[in-house]
Amino acid sequence: MTEPRQHAARRGTNLPRMGDFNLTVILDAIRRSENGLSRVELARIVGLSPQTISNISRRLLDQKLIVEAGKEGSGPGKPRTILRLNPAGMYAVGVHLDPSIVTVVLLDLVGAVVAKDAFATPEGHRPDEVVAAIAECVEALLASSGVPRELVAGAGVAAPGPIDLVRGAVVGAPLLRGWGDVPLQAMLQTATGLETVMDKDVTAVAVAETWAGGPEASGSFAVFYLGTGLGCGLVLGGEVYRGSSGNAGEIGHIIVDPDGPECFDGCGLRGTIGTVLEPVRLLAQAISLGALPPLPAEPTAADFHTGFLRLCALADEGQPAAVGVLREAARSMAHAAGVVGNLVDVERMVFGGPYWEPVAAFCLRVMPDMVNGRLATGGIHRVELAGTSLGQDVGAVGGACLVLERALAPRADRLLLDA
Amino acid sequence: MTEPRQHAARRGTNLPRMGDFNLTVILDAIRRSENGLSRVELARIVGLSPQTISNISRRLLDQKLIVEAGKEGSGPGKPRTILRLNPAGMYAVGVHLDPSIVTVVLLDLVGAVVAKDAFATPEGHRPDEVVAAIAECVEALLASSGVPRELVAGAGVAAPGPIDLVRGAVVGAPLLRGWGDVPLQAMLQTATGLETVMDKDVTAVAVAETWAGGPEASGSFAVFYLGTGLGCGLVLGGEVYRGSSGNAGEIGHIIVDPDGPECFDGCGLRGTIGTVLEPVRLLAQAISLGALPPLPAEPTAADFHTGFLRLCALADEGQPAAVGVLREAARSMAHAAGVVGNLVDVERMVFGGPYWEPVAAFCLRVMPDMVNGRLATGGIHRVELAGTSLGQDVGAVGGACLVLERALAPRADRLLLDA
Numbered sequence: 001m002t003e004p005r006q007h008a009a010r011r012g013t014n015l016p017r018m019g020d021f022n023l024t025v026i027l028d029a030i031r032r033s034e035n036g037l038s039r040v041e042l043a044r045i046v047g048l049s050p051q052t053i054s055n056i057s058r059r060l061l062d063q064k065l066i067v068e069a070g071k072e073g074s075g076p077g078k079p080r081t082i083l084r085l086n087p088a089g090m091y092a093v094g095v096h097l098d099p100s101i102v103t104v105v106l107l108d109l110v111g112a113v114v115a116k117d118a119f120a121t122p123e124g125h126r127p128d129e130v131v132a133a134i135a136e137c138v139e140a141l142l143a144s145s146g147v148p149r150e151l152v153a154g155a156g157v158a159a160p161g162p163i164d165l166v167r168g169a170v171v172g173a174p175l176l177r178g179w180g181d182v183p184l185q186a187m188l189q190t191a192t193g194l195e196t197v198m199d200k201d202v203t204a205v206a207v208a209e210t211w212a213g214g215p216e217a218s219g220s221f222a223v224f225y226l227g228t229g230l231g232c233g234l235v236l237g238g239e240v241y242r243g244s245s246g247n248a249g250e251i252g253h254i255i256v257d258p259d260g261p262e263c264f265d266g267c268g269l270r271g272t273i274g275t276v277l278e279p280v281r282l283l284a285q286a287i288s289l290g291a292l293p294p295l296p297a298e299p300t301a302a303d304f305h306t307g308f309l310r311l312c313a314l315a316d317e318g319q320p321a322a323v324g325v326l327r328e329a330a331r332s333m334a335h336a337a338g339v340v341g342n343l344v345d346v347e348r349m350v351f352g353g354p355y356w357e358p359v360a361a362f363c364l365r366v367m368p369d370m371v372n373g374r375l376a377t378g379g380i381h382r383v384e385l386a387g388t389s390l391g392q393d394v395g396a397v398g399g400a401c402l403v404l405e406r407a408l409a410p411r412a413d414r415l416l417l418d419a
Numbered sequence: 420m421t422e423p424r425q426h427a428a429r430r431g432t433n434l435p436r437m438g439d440f441n442l443t444v445i446l447d448a449i450r451r452s453e454n455g456l457s458r459v460e461l462a463r464i465v466g467l468s469p470q471t472i473s474n475i476s477r478r479l480l481d482q483k484l485i486v487e488a489g490k491e492g493s494g495p496g497k498p499r500t501i502l503r504l505n506p507a508g509m510y511a512v513g514v515h516l517d518p519s520i521v522t523v524v525l526l527d528l529v530g531a532v533v534a535k536d537a538f539a540t541p542e543g544h545r546p547d548e549v550v551a552a553i554a555e556c557v558e559a560l561l562a563s564s565g566v567p568r569e570l571v572a573g574a575g576v577a578a579p580g581p582i583d584l585v586r587g588a589v590v591g592a593p594l595l596r597g598w599g600d601v602p603l604q605a606m607l608q609t610a611t612g613l614e615t616v617m618d619k620d621v622t623a624v625a626v627a628e629t630w631a632g633g634p635e636a637s638g639s640f641a642v643f644y645l646g647t648g649l650g651c652g653l654v655l656g657g658e659v660y661r662g663s664s665g666n667a668g669e670i671g672h673i674i675v676d677p678d679g680p681e682c683f684d685g686c687g688l689r690g691t692i693g694t695v696l697e698p699v700r701l702l703a704q705a706i707s708l709g710a711l712p713p714l715p716a717e718p719t720a721a722d723f724h725t726g727f728l729r730l731c732a733l734a735d736e737g738q739p740a741a742v743g744v745l746r747e748a749a750r751s752m753a754h755a756a757g758v759v760g761n762l763v764d765v766e767r768m769v770f771g772g773p774y775w776e777p778v779a780a781f782c783l784r785v786m787p788d789m790v791n792g793r794l795a796t797g798g799i800h801r802v803e804l805a806g807t808s809l810g811q812d813v814g815a816v817g818g819a820c821l822v823l824e825r826a827l828a829p830r831a832d833r834l835l836l837d838a
Contacts, residue, residue, distance in 0.1 A: 012441045012467040022431045047836035048431040162795050166624040220663040232762065236660060243764020244639040250761035250795040255704050258677030258689050271679050342669035343651065343762060344664020376581050379591050412831035417466035 013223065022048060023056050024410040027091030028066060030083055031110070036069050037074040038080035057083060065089040065109065065408075083362075085110050090407070091147050093138055093155040093194060095402025096201065096393070097121070097130070097184075099175040099228065103393055104137045106145055107400035110306050111212030114395060115145040116417060125177045128142035135191035150174075154195035156402030158204030158395045159184055161231075165246025168198045175228055195208045197402050199242070201225065202249045204398030206233030206240045208390055209350055211401040211409070222340050223388070226356040229274035230333065232340055239411060256335040273336040279308045279355055282329055286311045291321035314359040334367050338374030341383055429734030430836040441467060442475050443829040446484060446773035449502055450529070455488050457499035457633075484508040484528065484827075504529050509826070510566050511573035512557055512593030512613060513819025515620065515812070516540070516549070516603075518594040522548070522812055523556045525564055525571075526819035530631030534564040544596045546578060546606065554610035573820030574666060577623030577814045578603055580650075587617045593684060594647060598748055600683025616821050618642065618661070621668045625659045627809055630820040640767035641759050642807070645775040648693035649752065649760055650755055658830060664687065675754040692755040698727045701748055705730045710740035731777040742781075749782050750789055759795030760802055771807030779806045 029045050030037055037045070043053045060066040060083075067086045071079035087108040096103040099121060106115040117278050122129040134157075142149060160173040168185025170176065189196035199207070206223045223233040232249040234241040241248055248352030253267060260271025264278070273283070283304060286292045292311060295303050314322035337349055349371065351363070368385045372378055388394050405411075448464050449456055462472045479485040479502075486505045490498035506527040515522040518540060525534040536556050544782040553576075561568060566698070579592040587604025589595065608615035618626070625642045633781040642652040652667040660667055669694030672686060678800070679690025683697070702723060705711045711730060714722050733741035756768055768790065772780070787804045791797055807813050824830075 010445045012465045012471070013437055014467070014471075015437075018437055025431045046431045048433070052431070052433075087727075162799055164799050234763075236655065241655060241763070244766045245764055245796055245799050247763065247799065248764040249798045250764075251758075253761065253793070254758055255674040255677060258674060259458055339670075339673055339758065340762060342672065343667065343759060344653075344660070344663055345667040346667075347663045374672070377664050377666045380581055380583050380664050380666070412835075418830075 001227060013416055015056070019056075021410060022046075022052060023059060024408055026053065027060060027085075027408055028054050030066060030138070030412045036082040036084035038082055040080055042083070045285060047075070062237040063089070087112065090153070090404070091152045091307060091313060091399040092403035093141070094204075094398065094402075095134055095138070095155060095157040095188070096204070096395030096399055097157060097159050098201075098395070099125070099133070099160065099173075102130070102134060102137070103139055103396040104134065105393055105396040106141050106147060107397060107404070111397070111401065111404075113258055113397065114147065116396070117141055125179065127179065127184070128180045131184070131187045131191050134188060136228060136405045138192050138194070144232065150195060154197060154403040155188060155192055156204065156399040157184060157188055157196065157198045158314075158402075159198055161200040161202075161250065162245075162247045163198065163200050164198070165242065166280065168196075170218040172289065184359040195403075197406060199245055199399075199402055201227075201395055201398075202229075202231035202233035203242055203246065203390075204233075204402055205231075205352065205394050206235050206249075206398070207405050208394050208398030209233075209388065209402045210235055210238075210240060211390070211404055212397060219348070220344065220346045221350060222337070222346050223350045223352065224333070224337060225355075226277070226333075226351065226353035226359075230277055230336060234344060234346075236344060236346075237298050240405070251336055251340060254330040254339050256338045273332055276332045277329055277355075280304060282325055283307045283311060286314075286322060286325045289321040290324065291325065293384055307357075309358050312362065315359075315362050323362075326359060327366060329359070330363050330366050331370055333363070334370035335374065336366075337371050341371065341375050341377075346383065347381070348359065348384045348386065350386050350388050352390065352394050354386065354392065358394065430710035432835055433440070436611070436836065438475075440829060441465075441471060442478060443827055445472065445475050446479060446504075446827055447829045449485060450504055455501040457501055459499060482508070503528070506531065507570070509823070510571045511819040512560070512571060512611070513623075513815040513817065513821075514553055514557070514574060514576040514607070515814030515818055516553070516576060516578050517620075517814070518544070518579065518592075521553060521556070522813040522815040523553065524812055524819055525560050525566060526603060526816060526823070530816070530820070530823075532812065532816065533566065534560045535815070536560055544598065546598065546601045546603070550603070550606045550610050550791045551749075553607060557611050557613070565797050568755050571613060571823040572826050573613055573616065574607060575623065575804070575818040576607055576615065576617045577620040577818040577821075578605060578617055578633050580619040580621075580669065581664075581666045582617065582619050584618070584661065587615075602616075602697055616825060618821055619650075619651035619665055620666070620814055620819075622661055622665065622815075623652075623821055624771065624807075624813050625817070626820045626824050627813050628652075628807065628818030629654055629657075629659060630823055631809060631816060632769070632807065635653035637765035638767070639763070639765045640769060641763065642769045642771065643752070643756060643775075643777075644738060645752075645770065646774035649696055649755060653763060653765075655763060655765075660822070668760060670755055673758050675751040676771075679751075691753055695751045696748055696774075699723060701744055702726045702730060705733075705741060705744045708740040708744065710738060710744065727774075727832070731781065734781050739791060744776060745781050746785060748778070749785050753786050753789035754784070754793065756786075756790050760790065760794050760796075765802065766800070767803045767805065769805050769807050771809065771813050775806065776811065815833070 006219050039053050054221045066083050069084040087110045090109045092107050094105045103118040105113045112330045164171050173179050185198040220236050229252045232251045253272045255269035256273045260276050263269045263272045263275045315326040319322045444465050458472050459479050485502050488501045488503040506529045509528045513524045522537040560811050578589050588602045592598050604617040619727045630808050639655050644650045648671045651670045670692045675692045676690035679695050682688045682691045734745040
C-alpha cells in the first residue's frame with residue numbers, strides 16, 4: 001500500500017457532520033426564499049423530517065441567525081410561524097484589491113452592503129503600504145457603521161491572480177508591481193485582527209453571485225468579469241469551482257481573432273481576448289474610423305474614460321462606425337464565452353465589472369445569439385446571458401461573501417470527515 | 420415564494436443516506452488499495468469508527484462485493500484479516516459507439532476486461548441496425564464468457580456528442596449520418612434487456628480513468644481523447660464533471676493556429692484544434708516536405724493509416740521534417756490543453772485515443788514544457804502529463820465503468836435526499 005493510494009481515498013461522514021450540513025441546508029433554503037419559510041415548507045423543500053427541522057430551527061434561533069417573523073395562513077389549522085434570516089445576525093468585511101482601486105464593504109447576513117468605502121491603491125504598490133491602507137479603511141468602516149466587532153465573522157479579500165490558495169499568497173500578479181510572492185492573507189489578518197480568507201478576484205465574484213445573485217444563481221454558470229482584461233469565475237453543479245490551486249478562470253489568452261494584434265504581455269500569441277478587448281484599443285479603432293474625434297495630444301486617464309463612454313453611447317444610438325467597433329468586440333467576447341461554454345457546458349453566463357456597465361445594453365442585445373451560435377449544445381438547450389445584479393462593487397461583495405460562504409454554505413464537502 | 424427559488428435549494432441528508440455513502444467510501448478505499456486493507460487500516464484511512472467499519476464490511480461481504488483474503492501481521496496482537504474486492508462480485512458491459520467501429524467489453528469489479536469484441540459500425544449508420552448489432556455482440560460476449568447474467572449490473576454506452584443526457588439521446592452527432600435525435604439508451608436497454616446508462620464518449624473515458632486509471636487518478640485532471648478530432652473529459656475535485664446537459668468537453672473549436680486552415684465543419688473559423696490535428700492533413704504536410712513518399716493515386720484508409728504510422732516512426736527516429744510536422748501538431752495540442760488548464764486549473768492531463776498511441780512517445784517528450792509554459796499557474800505548480808494506462812479500449816471500458824460508478828462510487832450527491 002503506497003501513500004498516494006491512501007491519499008486518494010475519500011473520507012466518510014458521521015452524525016455531527018450530518019447535523020452541521022443539514023443546518024446549512026436549512027439556512028440556505030431560508031436565505032433563498034423571498035419572504036421566509038414556515039417549518040412545514042422547509043420540511044417539504046429540503047426533504048428532512050419535521051423533528052429535524054424543529055431542532056435545527058431552534059439552534060439557528062439560538063444563534064440569532066434567523067428570527068421568527070410573524071404568522072401566516074388563514075385556512076384550517078394553526079397559522080404557521082415564518083422563519084427569516086436575521087440581517088443583523090452576522091456581518092462580514094469584503095475587500096477587492098485591484099491594481100488601481102481598493103474597495104471595502106461591510107455586508108450583513110442577507111448580503112446587503114451596510115457600509116462601503118474605496119480609495120486609490122497606494123502608488124508603488126508596496127505590499128506593507130497597501131495592507132496598512134486596507135486595515136485603516138476597515139477600521140474606519142467598522143467604527144462608523146456601529147456594527148459590534150464580535151458580530152463580524154471575518155474579512156475576505158478578492159485578489160488578482162495567480163494566487164497560492166494554500167498559503168493565501170499573491171504570486172506574480174502581472175499588474176501589481178513587485179508582487180513576486182506576497183502572503184496577503186496573513187498580512188491582512190494581522191493588520192485587521194479579523195480572521196481573513198482570500199480568493200482570486202473572479203472566484204470571489206462567482207461566490208458573490210451564488211450568495212447574493214438572486215434565485216437564478218443556481219446550477220452551473222460562468223461569470224465573466226470585464227476589468228483589466230477578461231476573467232472568468234465558475235459555478236459548477238451549484239458550487240463555486242476554484243481549481244486545484246485556486247486559479248481557475250484564466251481565459252485572457254484564448255485566441256478570438258486570428259487577424260488581431262499581438263498579445264500585450266509578450267506571450268507571442270495574436271488576437272487573444274485580453275488584448276482584443278482593451279478599451280484603449282477599441283477607442284483607437286473608433287477614432288481611426290471617424291466615429292469619435294481624436295484624443296488630445298497627451299491624453300489623460302480621464303480622456304480615455306470619457307472617450308470610451310462616448311463610444312458606448314454612440315453605439316447605443318446606432319451610429320454605424322461605433323456599432324461596428326462594439327459589435328466586433330462583442331463577437332470576440334462571445335467567442336471566448338463560447339470556448340468556456342463548450343468546455344464546461346453551463347446553463348447561464350453572467351457578466352460584470354467596470355468595463356461591462358457601459359457596454360451592457362449593447363452586448364445584451366447582440367451577444368446571446370452570437371454565444372449560442374458557437375455552442376455545441378445549440379440543439380439541446382439555450383444558454384442565457386445576463387448582467388450581474390450586484391453592480392460595480394461585486395468584487396468587494398464577493399470578498400465578504402467568501403466569509404459567509406465558508407461559515408454557512410451547504411457545501412457537500414462539509415459532510416466529509418477531516419483527513 | 421416562486422418555483423425557481425424552491426428548485427434552487429439544496430436537499431438535506433439522513434441516516435440511511437449516510438450509511439449508503441459510507442459503504443461506497445469503504446468500497447472505494449478497498450478498491451484503491453493495491454493489496455487490500457485490514458479493518459483497522461480502513462478506519463484510519465476513511466475516518467470512520469471501528470464499529471461502523473465492521474458493520475459495513477459485513478454488508479459488503481454478504482453482498483459478495485468483497486472477500487476476506489488471508490491474514491497479515493507478525494507483531495504482537497491478533498493478525499489482521501485483509502479485505503479485498505471480489506472481482507467476480509459484479510460485472511458490467513461497456514459499449515463504445517464510434518462512427519467507424521463499435522467496441523464491446525465485459526468488465527469485472529476490479530476493472531479488468533474479461534471479454535471483448537469489436538466490429539465495424541454498420542454502413543449507413545441506421546440506428547436500428549446499429550442497436551441490433553450491438554445487442555447481438557453483447558449476447559455473444561455474455562454467452563462465451565460464462566458470466567451469470569444476474570451478476571451483470573447493467574450496460575453503459577459511450578456515445579459521440581452532443582447528447583441529451585436526460586433523455587439518453589444522441590442529438591445531431593456530426594459524424595453519425597442521419598442521427599438527428601436517437602434515443603440510444605432506451606433502444607439499447609430494450610434490445611439487450613440490461614439496465615442501460617449512457618454518457619458522452621469523453622465523459623466515459625474520464626469515468627474509466629477515475630475507476631480503473633490507478634492511484635494517480637484523483638484530484639482534478641483533464642483527459643484528452645485524440646480520435647476523430649480532440650475531445651476532453653473533466654474530473655474536477657475528484658468527481659467526473661458532465662456539464663449541465665452532459666456535454667462538457669467540446670474543445671474542437673479552440674483556435675490554436677491563426678495561420679491554420681479553415682475549420683472542416685464550415686463554422687468559418689481558422690486554425691481550430693480539430694482541423695489542425697487531422698491525421699490526413701499532417702500526412703499531407705509531411706509529404707509536401709519530402710518526409711514521406713507521395714500516397715498512391717487513389718489512397719485507401721489503409722494507405723493513410725500506414726503513412727501516419729510511418730510519419731510517427733520517422734519522428735521518433737529524429738528525421739527533421741517529420742519532427743517538424745509532429746512538433747507543430749504537439750504545439751497545437753499543447754495550446755488547446757493550455758486553454759483547458761487555464762480555465763479549470765487541473766493537476767494532471769491524461770491523453771489517450773486511437774491517434775494518441777502512435778504519437779505518444781514523441782508528444783510526452785515535447786509537450787510537458789509546452790503546456791506548462793502556457794499556464795498562468797506556472798509559478799505555483801507544474802501540471803503532469805501522462806498517457807492513459809487503459810489502452811485502445813478506454814472508451815468501452817469507460818462505458819462499463821459508468822455502470823460501476825453509478826452503483827458504487829462515493830459521489831457526494833449520493834448523500835443528498837431525492838427531490
